[in-house]
Amino acid sequence: QSVLTQPPSASGTPGQRVTISCSGSRSNIGNNPVTWYQQLPGTAPKLLIYFSDQRPSGVPDRFSGSKSGTSASLAISGLQSEDEADYFCATWDDSLKTVLFGGATKLTVL
Amino acid sequence: QVTLKESGPTLVKPTQTLALTCTLSGFSLSTIGTRVAWLRQSPGKSLEWLAHIDWGYDSFYTASLKTRVTVSHDTSKNQVVLTMTNMDPVDTATYYCARNPPVYSRTWTSFDYWGQGILVTVSS
Numbered sequence: 001q002s003v004l005t006q007p008p009s010a011s012g013t014p015g016q017r018v019t020i021s022c023s024g025s026r027s028n029i030g031n032n033p034v035t036w037y038q039q040l041p042g043t044a045p046k047l048l049i050y051f052s053d054q055r056p057s058g059v060p061d062r063f064s065g066s067k068s069g070t071s072a073s074l075a076i077s078g079l080q081s082e083d084e085a086d087y088f089c090a091t092w093d094d095s096l097k098t099v100l101f102g103g104a105t106k107l108t109v110l
Numbered sequence: 111q112v113t114l115k116e117s118g119p120t121l122v123k124p125t126q127t128l129a130l131t132c133t134l135s136g137f138s139l140s141t142i143g144t145r146v147a148w149l150r151q152s153p154g155k156s157l158e159w160l161a162h163i164d165w166g167y168d169s170f171y172t173a174s175l176k177t178r179v180t181v182s183h184d185t186s187k188n189q190v191v192l193t194m195t196n197m198d199p200v201d202t203a204t205y206y207c208a209r210n211p212p213v214y215s216r217t218w219t220s221f222d223y224w225g226q227g228i229l230v231t232v233s234s
Contacts, residue, residue, distance in 0.1 A: 002156055035219040037157075044206055044224035045157065050214055056222065088157060090219040098172040099147075099159035099219050 004102035022089030034072040112136035132207030143212025150203040
């Protein structure tokens with residue numbers, strides 16, 4: 001069981017807005033920035049959000065990240081079929097002294 | 111063009127030592143602020159960070175695997191090598207190398223380029 005808790009699944013219809021949460025503690029999300037990744041089946045993860053709310057160039061502005069206290073969220077607006085993938089959050093843990101990943105949320109576009 | 115590519119055995123026996131190579135292209139590990147990490151993903155499961163090596167060729171390891179994992183750099187070949195001893199079936203996973211570039215170096219968790227991954231199966 002991951003230290004960072006994500007819902008195992010999420011879903012939405014095309015055009016909708018969906019939010020994926022990532023819950024941690026003071027030693028990880030509470031003290032450190034969060035990164036979000038998208039992983040399509042059979043491929044390596046792709047960087048979506050860094051420093052909790054920053055988008056790399058090339059990532060559509062439909063993707064946004066936020067952090068409050070010991071939780072973080074990834075929001076996807078204007079949902080598209082190609083957004084169907086697994087999504088992971090990641091951060092550093094000051095106590096465990098390691099990079100942590102959430103347990104992945106599988107997004108289904110209905 | 112930045113690329114990373116993993117290579118090595120896809121099948122190892124229990125208790126054997128695994129050695130994987132990550133060949134870097136389009137960038138240099140020696141650039142200040144650059145790190146190359148090794149991560150793995152067990153079938154159907156989440157990602158696990160194993161270690162990284164930085165521009166000063168210092169290595170950092172996840173605590174749970176610190177006694178089994180070594181990461182080194184071959185400057186002449188521009189390669190990063192992961193060695194993991196005493197392999198067990200639970201170590202069966204896809205192993206990735208990934209770059210943490212200077213622009214993201216304030217955090218160890220942001221990787222902008224990843225290798226394609228190599229599936230390593232541990233079985234007798």
